[in-house]
Amino acid sequence: TPRAAADLRQITTLQSHILAEEFKHPGASGTFSWILSALAVSAKIIASKMRRARLEDVLGALDSDNVQGEQQQKLDVIANEVLIRALGNREGVAIVASEENDEPLVMRDDPSGQRRYCVLFDPLDGSSNLDVAGGVGTIFSILRHDRRAPSATASVLQPGVQQAAAGYILYGSSTVFVLTTGSGVQMFVLDPSIGAFLLVEPNLRVPQTGKTYSCNEGNRKQFPEGYQRYLDWAQDNGYSSRYAGAMVADVHRTLLKGGVFLYPPTKKAPNGKLRLMYEANPMAMLMEQAGGKALAGAGRLMEIEPTEVHQRTSVVMGSADEVDRVVSFL
Ligand code: AHM
Numbered sequence: 001t002p003r004a005a006a007d008l009r010q011i012t013t014l015q016s017h018i019l020a021e022e023f024k025h026p027g028a029s030g031t032f033s034w035i036l037s038a039l040a041v042s043a044k045i046i047a048s049k050m051r052r053a054r055l056e057d058v059l060g061a062l063d064s065d066n067v068q069g070e071q072q073q074k075l076d077v078i079a080n081e082v083l084i085r086a087l088g089n090r091e092g093v094a095i096v097a098s099e100e101n102d103e104p105l106v107m108r109d110d111p112s113g114q115r116r117y118c119v120l121f122d123p124l125d126g127s128s129n130l131d132v133a134g135g136v137g138t139i140f141s142i143l144r145h146d147r148r149a150p151s152a153t154a155s156v157l158q159p160g161v162q163q164a165a166a167g168y169i170l171y172g173s174s175t176v177f178v179l180t181t182g183s184g185v186q187m188f189v190l191d192p193s194i195g196a197f198l199l200v201e202p203n204l205r206v207p208q209t210g211k212t213y214s215c216n217e218g219n220r221k222q223f224p225e226g227y228q229r230y231l232d233w234a235q236d237n238g239y240s241s242r243y244a245g246a247m248v249a250d251v252h253r254t255l256l257k258g259g260v261f262l263y264p265p266t267k268k269a270p271n272g273k274l275r276l277m278y279e280a281n282p283m284a285m286l287m288e289q290a291g292g293k294a295l296a297g298a299g300r301l302m303e304i305e306p307t308e309v310h311q312r313t314s315v316v317m318g319s320a321d322e323v324d325r326v327v328s329f330l
């Protein structure tokens with residue numbers, strides 16, 4: 001559209017986008033913007049560490065372990081620490097919950113009237129892809145903290161429809177930051193030479209259709225019958241298959257090119273494999289904000305009432321018509 005083209009001629013960083021959003025809400029405290037800026041700086045630190053994956057082993061080999069004589073840490077642990085340290089510094093963060101921590105961590109809790117948030121994340125999703133220099137990502141979900149909740153866990157256990165913001169960072173051939181604060185989806189790309197995320201797409205829309213399905217077909221015989229019938233139909237109708245094995249990479253491709261991403265229940269994981277709170281819900285919000293659909297079985301994914309921080313769910317998300325098609329077989 002002409003408006004999108006005009007926006008693109010301007011140079012907008014993630015930082016300035018966040019500020020501009022805040023100015024649209026007079027009286028906003030800025031709390032939320034500080035949280036997003038902590039996520040942006042974490043993304044840059046994780047990206048720069050990632051670019052050196054395997055090199056540290058080589059350089060550290062001069063000593064027994066690494067230069068400090070410490071055991072090399074796995075990148076998912078490092079990414080988790082980076083996020084907790086960056087977010088811990090922000091007044092507006094009450095609670096963080098991570099795939100890497102059994103329990104949500106209380107960062108601060110006082111009875112002051114300040115609006116605070118819970119930040120949930122998977123610090124490095126698909127980290128086994130790192131061994132082969134494939135795409136991996138960070139996924140995050142931001143919820144309003146309920147200070148009347150009896151525990152940190154109780155505050156975090158909100159359905160996806162209540163997310164204030166959600167997004168992911170894909171560490172791929174470039175580093176991409178995809179964000180929604182509830183009014184559309186914006187996409188930024190890191191320019192490593194200046195250290196800033198620049199807006200490349202102010203209103204990302206997922207195509208209405210797309211003849212690609214993305215799932216682990218090795219599990220096909222374990223899928224409930226409806227999914228198997230859908231795959232038969234797709235194969236008879238000229239669909240392509242694409243699967244990176246990292247949710248961020250697979251959902252990113254689905255958002256941009258259209259199609260459907262599925263992680264159905266399997267015999268091994270009867271409730272699905274993916275985590276509801278910090279993998280499926282944030283991706284579902286992005287998908288819906290981009291005009292697509294996100295379901296668990298035949299129901300809307302973001303309406304699931306969570307009972308556990310690390311609970312799992314099945315997932316069908318992507319282009320609206322393709323998701324409808326899958327459901328017609330279930
Ligand atoms: P992880 O959180 O242990 O990295 O696992 C999540 C990943 C997702 O990124 C990806 O969609 C899925 O696991 C792939 O699973 P599978 O190897 O069963 O296809």
Ligand code: MG
Pocket residue numbers: 099122124125126279
């Ligand atoms: Mg994960």
